């Protein structure tokens with residue numbers, strides 16, 4: 001028995017019961033709900049649904065008050081094992097890769113501004129059609145995924161292309177929910193990054209682009225003002241570039257937590 005499970009599952013059920021009464025739910029609607037829940041499972045879309053509609057709230061709660069750069073959701077498209085890139089630190093691309101070339105630079109530092117040499121940036125993104133390698137057969141494996149190690153001053157460079165906005169899959173039950181509810185299925189263009197350095201908390205984040213579409217109606221609710229960058233023509237001209245410093249929180253001795261209590 002776990003009182004934590006009782007608190008979480010019991011609380012969720014109470015919210016559902018209250019919503020049933022508030023919305024005067026009919027048996028017909030209950031039947032449609034049951035079938036939809038079954039459909040989500042059969043389509044293998046529970047990871048998608050949870051990452052899109054629930055993870056953002058979990059992330060905001062888990063890291064409220066944490067020092068350093070803002071994080072946001074991991075999402076469903078990260079893959080382990082991306083290669084470590086050497087100069088010129090270009091995310092793997094096809095010979096005819098479409099999309100505007102851009103350069104991302106910056107430093108990885110701790111909360112006092114001290115550089116973190118050897119910090120690892122694991123970056124992945126959609127292509128100029130909004131597709132992810134490893135999840136869409138139209139892209140060769142490994143495209144637009146790679147790791148970069150920060151240098152002795154904590155500096156890094158990543159050469160890539162401007163990703164496109166994309167929709168979550170619209171044909172399955174999660175997409176049907178968006179359509180039925182009148183919700184936008186779009187995510188704004190973004191580059192995913194996980195930044196790690198010894199003795200510091202892992203930072204899972206995304207960078208979005210100034211004046212990009214769908215910053216205000218991200219289906220995943222993952223945009224934060226601090227994560228919007230503005231590529232400009234500068235030191236890497238003619239390519240546009242932007243600089244973003246990742247500040248990592250120091251790992252503090254943790255108090256006993258509730259991990260595993262739900263199991």
Ligand SMILES: [Fe+2]
Nearest residue numbers: 075077190192
């Ligand atoms: Fe993404």
